[in-house]
Amino acid sequence: MKSTTRDIVISAQQLTKKFGRFTAVDAISFDVYKGEIFGFLGANGAGKTTAMRMLSGLSAATSGRATVAGYDINTQPEQIKKTIGYMSQKFALYDDLKVWENIRLYAGIYGVPEKEIAPRTDRLLEQLGFENERNTMVKSLPLGWKQKLAFSVAIFHEPTVVFLDEPTGGVDPAARRNFWEMIYDAAARGITVFATTHYMDEAEYCDRVSIMVDGKIEALDSPVQLKQTYNARTMDEVFHQLARTSTRKAD
Amino acid sequence: MNQFLTFVQKEFYHIFRDRWTTIILLLLPVVMLILFGFMMTTEVKNTRVAIFDPSRDIATQGIINKFTTSEYFIVEGYIDHPREIEALFRKGRIGLVLVFSERFHENWMHTGEAQVQLIADGSDPNTASTLTMYATQLINAYRQESLDLPQTPLQLTPEIKLLYNPTLKGSYNFVPGVMGMILMLICAMMTSVSIAREKETGTMEVLLVSPMKSIQIIIAKVVPYFFISVINLTTVLVLSVFVLGMPVNGSLGLLIFISLIYIFVSLALGLLISSAVDRQMVALLISAMVLMLPVIMLSGMMFPVENLPGVLRWMSHVIPAKWYMIAVKKIMIEGLGFEAVAREFVILCSMAVLLITASVKRFKYRLE
Amino acid sequence: MIKYLIEKEFKQFFRNTFLPKVVVALPFFAVLIFPLVANFDVGHINLSIVDNDKSPYSAQLIQKVASSGYFSITDVSAGYAAALKSIENNTADAILEIPGRMEATLVREGTAKVLISANTVNGMKGGLGSAYLSSIVADFNAHIRSELMQVKSGRAVPALNIVPMYKFNPRLVYKVYMIPAIMIMILAVVGGFLPALNIVSEKESGTIEQMNVTPVSKFQFIVAKLIPYWVAGFVVLTISFLAAWVFYGLLPVGSFVTLYFFTSLFILAISGFGLVISNYAATIQQAIFMIFFFIITFIFMSGLYTPVASMPLWAQQLSIISPLKYIIMVFRLVYLKGSTLPDLAVPFAALSGFAVFFNGWAILSYRKKN
Numbered sequence: 003m004k005s006t007t008r009d010i011v012i013s014a015q016q017l018t019k020k021f022g023r024f025t026a027v028d029a030i031s032f033d034v035y036k037g038e039i040f041g042f043l044g045a046n047g048a049g050k051t052t053a054m055r056m057l058s059g060l061s062a063a064t065s066g067r068a069t070v071a072g073y074d075i076n077t078q079p080e081q082i083k084k085t086i087g088y089m090s091q092k093f094a095l096y097d098d099l100k101v102w103e104n105i106r107l108y109a110g111i112y113g114v115p116e117k118e119i120a121p122r123t124d125r126l127l128e129q130l131g132f133e134n135e136r137n138t139m140v141k142s143l144p145l146g147w148k149q150k151l152a153f154s155v156a157i158f159h160e161p162t163v164v165f166l167d168e169p170t171g172g173v174d175p176a177a178r179r180n181f182w183e184m185i186y187d188a189a190a191r192g193i194t195v196f197a198t199t200h201y202m203d204e205a206e207y208c209d210r211v212s213i214m215v216d217g218k219i220e221a222l223d224s225p226v227q228l229k230q231t232y233n234a235r236t237m238d239e240v241f242h243q244l245a246r247t248s249t250r251k252a253d
Numbered sequence: 254m255n256q257f258l259t260f261v262q263k264e265f266y267h268i269f270r271d272r273w274t275t276i277i278l279l280l281l282p283v284v285m286l287i288l289f290g291f292m293m294t295t296e297v298k299n300t301r302v303a304i305f306d307p308s309r310d311i312a313t314q315g316i317i318n319k320f321t322t323s324e325y326f327i328v329e330g331y332i333d334h335p336r337e338i339e340a341l342f343r344k345g346r347i348g349l350v351l352v353f354s355e356r357f358h359e360n361w362m363h364t365g366e367a368q369v370q371l372i373a374d375g376s377d378p379n380t381a382s383t384l385t386m387y388a389t390q391l392i393n394a395y396r397q398e399s400l401d402l403p404q405t406p407l408q409l410t411p412e413i414k415l416l417y418n419p420t421l422k423g424s425y426n427f428v429p430g431v432m433g434m435i436l437m438l439i440c441a442m443m444t445s446v447s448i449a450r451e452k453e454t455g456t457m458e459v460l461l462v463s464p465m466k467s468i469q470i471i472i473a474k475v476v477p478y479f480f481i482s483v484i485n486l487t488t489v490l491v492l493s494v495f496v497l498g499m500p501v502n503g504s505l506g507l508l509i510f511i512s513l514i515y516i517f518v519s520l521a522l523g524l525l526i527s528s529a530v531d532r533q534m535v536a537l538l539i540s541a542m543v544l545m546l547p548v549i550m551l552s553g554m555m556f557p558v559e560n561l562p563g564v565l566r567w568m569s570h571v572i573p574a575k576w577y578m579i580a581v582k583k584i585m586i587e588g589l590g591f592e593a594v595a596r597e598f599v600i601l602c603s604m605a606v607l608l609i610t611a612s613v614k615r616f617k618y619r620l621e
Numbered sequence: 622m623i624k625y626l627i628e629k630e631f632k633q634f635f636r637n638t639f640l641p642k643v644v645v646a647l648p649f650f651a652v653l654i655f656p657l658v659a660n661f662d663v664g665h666i667n668l669s670i671v672d673n674d675k676s677p678y679s680a681q682l683i684q685k686v687a688s689s690g691y692f693s694i695t696d697v698s699a700g701y702a703a704a705l706k707s708i709e710n711n712t713a714d715a716i717l718e719i720p721g722r723m724e725a726t727l728v729r730e731g732t733a734k735v736l737i738s739a740n741t742v743n744g745m746k747g748g749l750g751s752a753y754l755s756s757i758v759a760d761f762n763a764h765i766r767s768e769l770m771q772v773k774s775g776r777a778v779p780a781l782n783i784v785p786m787y788k789f790n791p792r793l794v795y796k797v798y799m800i801p802a803i804m805i806m807i808l809a810v811v812g813g814f815l816p817a818l819n820i821v822s823e824k825e826s827g828t829i830e831q832m833n834v835t836p837v838s839k840f841q842f843i844v845a846k847l848i849p850y851w852v853a854g855f856v857v858l859t860i861s862f863l864a865a866w867v868f869y870g871l872l873p874v875g876s877f878v879t880l881y882f883f884t885s886l887f888i889l890a891i892s893g894f895g896l897v898i899s900n901y902a903a904t905i906q907q908a909i910f911m912i913f914f915f916i917i918t919f920i921f922m923s924g925l926y927t928p929v930a931s932m933p934l935w936a937q938q939l940s941i942i943s944p945l946k947y948i949i950m951v952f953r954l955v956y957l958k959g960s961t962l963p964d965l966a967v968p969f970a971a972l973s974g975f976a977v978f979f980n981g982w983a984i985l986s987y988r989k990k991n
Contacts (some may be wrong), residue, residue: 059833060830060834110622111836273911300930343961345954373787374789375793379795409727409762414737425743555659557746
């Protein structure tokens with residue numbers, strides 16, 4: 003399944019971001035393939051959020067280049083934005099809008115035709131089992147539901163890639179398992195998933211993971227391979243072996 | 254205690270690391286004082302005057318010369334027809350038009366029937382009435398001089414003594430108001446918004462589960478604003494004395510003492526608001542609606558309290574800034590002692606006690 | 622897709638428990654109450670009288686003062702010290718002291734003094750009070766003199782007939798002057814500062830970042846944000862017009878079209894300014910302070926309370942940076958004098974300049990990427 007002959011969706015070469023004299027992301031290079039669940043791991047302050055912000059067009063690269071869905075991040079950020087979905091640790095859903103209104107807003111923004119929005123909203127609510135929450139204000143949903151909704155909204159327009167920044171922060175393990183099932187479904191539909199996380203058990207769910215230390219990618223392989231290479235029983239151990247070399251303080 | 258101090262330190266960091274807020278907090282009083290001190294002058298100067306003069310004789314020329322040399326007026330020029338007056342006023346440049354009757358000097362000398370019309374732009378009533386008063390004085394002075402009237406008999410001469418503010422500086426009236434407003438702004442608005450902010454971001458809960466007592470948390474939040482208020486009080490006083498030339502005729506100690514009481518009242522108000530709201534925007538709007546607006550509108554800072562209609566005048570009694578300003582004027586400008594401000598002192602003290610009790614009670618209730 | 626954004630803004634606007642009420646209630650109450658408060662009429666001056674003479678002349682003088690309409694005689698004190706106490710207690714604003722044997726001195730020596738003391742902490746009130754009193758004394762002089770002249774000879778002193786006339790506001794009503802300016806204040810808040818705070822609050826909650834990864838351009842996002850407030854601005858203005866007419870019978874002499882036209886120019890300028898603030902402020906608290914700072918500065922430089930012409934020269938030069946100055950000027954001119962577009966060329970140029978400047982600055986200072 004993990005053949006390298008598949009289409010490359012994200013490709014980074016020597017991607018670098020400097021803030022003044024501080025190099026947050028230090029010449030990272032990697033490829034992500036279509037339909038893959040790619041885990042982007044690192045301690046706090048390792049530079050993973052910065053890297054992700056560059057890939058999603060939020061932040062300009064200092065040097066190096068990268069393409070997302072075939073578009074160059076430096077010259078075609080607007081095209082990239084049309085083809086990706088994004089979900090951050092802060093919920094970007096509007097608290098004071100109802101569930102269906104949030105879906106309609108983002109669907110509209112991503113150019114889903116007006117006629118399709120309503121039937122697709124119905125289908126989505128049904129899949130989520132949220133039929134009764136259609137008219138609920140987002141602020142009164144439980145946290146786990148909000149995350150599921152945020153993820154569904156992020157992939158509502160069937161993006162090529164979805165970026166997930168710490169998507170499961172703060173929810174209980176059962177809800178996290180539940181959430182990862184949604185991620186598998188999305189990947190099965192051909193959506194590439196690029197997720198940062200610091201839960202090492204979640205890293206096990208990924209097809210491949212990269213581990214960033216001090217702005218550099220120190221390891222990149224499937225969880226099974228990594229455990230073998232580092233002679234570890236869990237991803238947690240792998241991570242700790244690598245993170246030990248860090249000189250950078252968490253922010 | 255140590256724990257408490259660390260906590261106060263944290264609050265200071267919050268404020269001072271926020272560069273913009275710090276700058277504005279420290280600069281606001283300076284700018285406001287300078288604006289008020291120099292711009293809020295109600296004296297009418299340099300009004301542009303247009304003249305319609307069909308006579309052009311020595312009398313009209315004499316009167317016009319009076320206007321030219323007066324500091325109140327600038328003679329802009331002549332117009333050819335009274336029809337032009339309307340259009341001139343519509344451009345909003347001219348404040349007054351002098352319209353002389355025909356054969357002015359001749360008629361004046363022979364029939365005593367010469368007429369000069371003062372057409373003022375009445376949009377701003379105070380300016381208009383002041384302008385006509387000045388113009389009348391100038392014309393009368395010319396008449397007196399040109400006729401060389403002997404010292405008329407039976408002259409009752411008024412001897413005018415302008416108490417406290419002989420040069421009629423506007424700042425004497427406004428500075429106490431600015432003090433009342435700035436202290437209220439910083440204490441009440443800042444405190445309530447910053448506490449609401451911690452509630453909004455959820456950090457308040459984290460603090461509350463810490464071993465600190467809730468009352469200590471509240472006090473620690475308040476201390477920095479108290480401190481900044483004292484700095485601002487000092488700035489305002491120093492500037493008003495050395496830049497605006499305000500006197501401190503009464504006791505400085507008394508002035509500071511009553512200011513501190515006022516600061517307590519304001520802080521307590523801020524706490525009371527923040528105990529009731531969870532969002533910054535709401536805290537802001539409430540502070541603006543129930544604190545700032547009344548202070549600006551009803552305290553007598555800008556608009557005379559005695560002109561307020563009944564209900565509003567009654568409402569003005571519950572505004573702490575009003576009493577504070579009265580006290581400041583009495584101490585600073587009129588140089589009166591404690592006895593004269595006893596009433597204001599008692600009112601402010603009762604307000605302080607009442608508000609502090611209420612806000613502490615409410616806070617405890619909310620937190621437990 | 623901007624349609625969906627505008628839809629969202631309107632939903633949020635109307636769902637807000639506060640905003641729709643503000644838009645309706647604020648202009649209504651402000652136009653109703655503010656003119657009652659912002660009343661600089663130096664109405665009644667409270668006068669304390671010390672009459673040490675108690676002669677027919679002194680009684681006549683007091684009678685003249687009392688009937689002038691400017692003064693309320695609050696007390697007749699026994700001496701200056703007692704009168705000064707009334708000033709210190711704020712029960713009196715001025716003292717008229719008639720010295721003992723005033724009438725006798727006047728008749729014997731042809732001249733006598735009266736003493737006027739005014740509390741000038743409020744410079745305007747004190748100054749006007751003493752000026753009114755002096756002119757009453759002058760009147761009194763003329764009166765007793767003419768009584769005497771008629772007796773002595775018949776020769777008239779050539780008089781000059783000075784006729785004051787107040788255009789546009791013949792009864793010198795203060796409200797008429799303040800109401801147009803109040804409308805502008807509300808407009809500045811609704812059209813400029815509420816949207817700025819709204820943007821900053823999206824910044825704080827992180828939703829703006831979500832918008833940044835969508836295909837929505839900054840321009841679309843901002844325009845969608847401003848539109849409801851522009852609409853609200855016009856609603857506010859219309860309610861203000863109505864309120865001014867219903868409560869005070871005030872209708873503009875000039876045309877509503879001119880007013881609406883300048884309003885759109887002003888809203889464009891002031892919302893541009895709001896955007897500049899929202900770009901620099903990271904938190905609501907910061908934004909509030911910046912807004913407060915600038916709004917106070919702009920208002921005081923605008924001539925709202927005191928005429929720009931009476932400011933010192935440097936302040937007058939500085940006042941050209943206040944957009945409020947020009948729009949308040951326009952509103953007053955159109956409301957009171959019926960000025961038309963050609964008369965208003967200067968404010969038109971100034972406001973257009975502000976609109977270009979602030980919006981240009983807002984675009985330049987916005988960094989979608991960092």
